[in-house]
Amino acid sequence: MKIGCPTEIKPQEYRVGLTPNAAREAASHGHEVIVQQGAGLGAGFSDEDYAAAGARIATTAEEIWAEAEMIVKVKEPQAGERKQLKRGQLLFTYLHLAPDPEQTRDLLESGATCIAYETVTDARGGLPLLAPMSEVAGRLAPQMGAWSLQKANGGRGVLMGGVPGVGPANVVVLGGGVVGTHAARIAAGMGADVTVLDRSLPRLRQLDETFGSLFKNRYSTEGAVAELLAEADMVIGAVLIPGAAAPKLVSRAQLSTMKPGAVLVDVAIDQGGCFETSKPTTHQDPVYTVDGIQHYCVANMPGAVPRSSTLALGNATLPFLLALAGKGWRVACAEDPHLQAGLNVHDGQITNAAVARALNLPLESIEKALAA
Ligand SMILES: NC(=O)C1=CN([C@@H]2O[C@H](COP(=O)(O)OP(=O)(O)OC[C@H]3O[C@@H](n4cnc5c(N)ncnc54)[C@H](O)[C@@H]3O)[C@@H](O)[C@H]2O)C=CC1
Ligand SMILES: CC(=O)C(=O)O
Numbered sequence: 356m357k358i359g360c361p362t363e364i365k366p367q368e369y370r371v372g373l374t375p376n377a378a379r380e381a382a383s384h385g386h387e388v389i390v391q392q393g394a395g396l397g398a399g400f401s402d403e404d405y406a407a408a409g410a411r412i413a414t415t416a417e418e419i420w421a422e423a424e425m426i427v428k429v430k431e432p433q434a435g436e437r438k439q440l441k442r443g444q445l446l447f448t449y450l451h452l453a454p455d456p457e458q459t460r461d462l463l464e465s466g467a468t469c470i471a472y473e474t475v476t477d478a479r480g481g482l483p484l485l486a487p488m489s490e491v492a493g494r495l496a497p498q499m500g501a502w503s504l505q506k507a508n509g510g511r512g513v514l515m516g517g518v519p520g521v522g523p524a525n526v527v528v529l530g531g532g533v534v535g536t537h538a539a540r541i542a543a544g545m546g547a548d549v550t551v552l553d554r555s556l557p558r559l560r561q562l563d564e565t566f567g568s569l570f571k572n573r574y575s576t577e578g579a580v581a582e583l584l585a586e587a588d589m590v591i592g593a594v595l596i597p598g599a600a601a602p603k604l605v606s607r608a609q610l611s612t613m614k615p616g617a618v619l620v621d622v623a624i625d626q627g628g629c630f631e632t633s634k635p636t637t638h639q640d641p642v643y644t645v646d647g648i649q650h651y652c653v654a655n656m657p658g659a660v661p662r663s664s665t666l667a668l669g670n671a672t673l674p675f676l677l678a679l680a681g682k683g684w685r686v687a688c689a690e691d692p693h694l695q696a697g698l699n700v701h702d703g704q705i706t707n708a709a710v711a712r713a714l715n716l717p718l719e720s721i722e723k724a725l726a727a
């Protein structure tokens with residue numbers, strides 16, 4: 356199969372969909388790999404690295420979109436990229452369609468087959484292609500929040516770990532999944548007083564058993580959120596209902612109950628965000644203020660550390676990439692129900708139930724898509 360990897364064009368996105376090691380494995384399995392000139396530079400990979408791995412270097416993105424049977428990326432295709440996507444082509448990348456009707460419309464119109472990293476599942480109920488980036492974003496969240504808490508950056512002027520005689524920052528983490536756990540570990544490691552909330556009691560038990568008293572946990576109810584908000588210096592939004600738009604856990608009215616200069620870090624922004632006042636921001640202009648509360652809402656946080664993120668993502672995507680390229684998407688998805696869960700769009704139809712529900716669009720059955 357011809358596998359193409361264009362340079363990411365979302366602002367300040369320096370990750371790349373294929374590492375040279377992944378390119379090497381794909382080439383050694385007999386696939387033709389085409390990488391856009393300079394695609395890996397932001398992550399520290401040169402064109403020579405890809406050429407040595409057996410890839411062909413293309414001068415323009417247009418060549419790749421025109422030629423490749425499978426396009427491998429990191430971020431959702433931007434408007435200009437979507438125009439080049441065509442029927443019969445396979446797109447393998449993050450999509451986050453639930454909060455994005457415009458992108459969804461374009462993908463449907465393209466007729467292409469689109470597999471979203473974030474809805475691929477595993478046998479333990481996890482999301483193996485979201486997990487590595489959730490680990491990165493979770494570990495970054497307290498770091499970004501701590502920066503926003505500094506007075507010169509608009510924050511309350513509170514130090515995460517405090518100092519002898521002065522208490523630490525109070526950090527609340529909404530959602531104790533992958534992002535939430537990694538955020539809590541790092542915030543606690545910085546010395547903050549951390550509480551994690553989740554709707555899943557088994558998850559809370561697991562956190563308690565694993566982390567002991569490193570951080571506290573609470574069952575997530577409206578009352579618990581309201582109570583903890585008033586004390587928080589930083590609130591990290593890390594909830595997810597796979598495929599669906601994020602539930603809104605903090606309303607605008609509740610901002611007035613918070614301490615002025617407190618920080619909301621909405622990692623769940625790529626699914627629409629879990630604070631009513633969240634809107635996506637970029638690494639270039641990451642923070643804005645509503646009613647005196649700082650909002651950090653960057654939808655591609657791992658793009659800030661592209662070297663680590665590209666390597667982590669590449670490790671997770673490689674087996675799926677090889678299955679898709681080796682067997683074709685139909686056979687690969689028919690044989691693996693977890694990869695099948697990643698199929699979001701095929702030939703003008705939505706094939707993921709949560710995405711169809713979130714966008715109020717008709718759902719095509721997977722069986723029909725696989726049989727067609
Ligand atoms: N902004 C960015 O750059 C990035 C964003 N993300 C996003 O972060 C979000 C979280 O991802 P993961 O941690 O991997 O998901 P996960 O599935 O591991 O964890 C989500 C947790 O939220 C909990 N939850 C659901 N509804 C809740 C509620 N109402 N109250 C409290 N807890 C609730 C679930 O029980 C689960 O434990 C996703 O939207 C993901 O796309 C992930 C990576 C990068
Ligand atoms: C998960 C995701 O959207 C990202 O890493 O940018």
Ligand SMILES: [Mg+2]
Nearest residue numbers: 625654655656
């Ligand atoms: Mg994202």
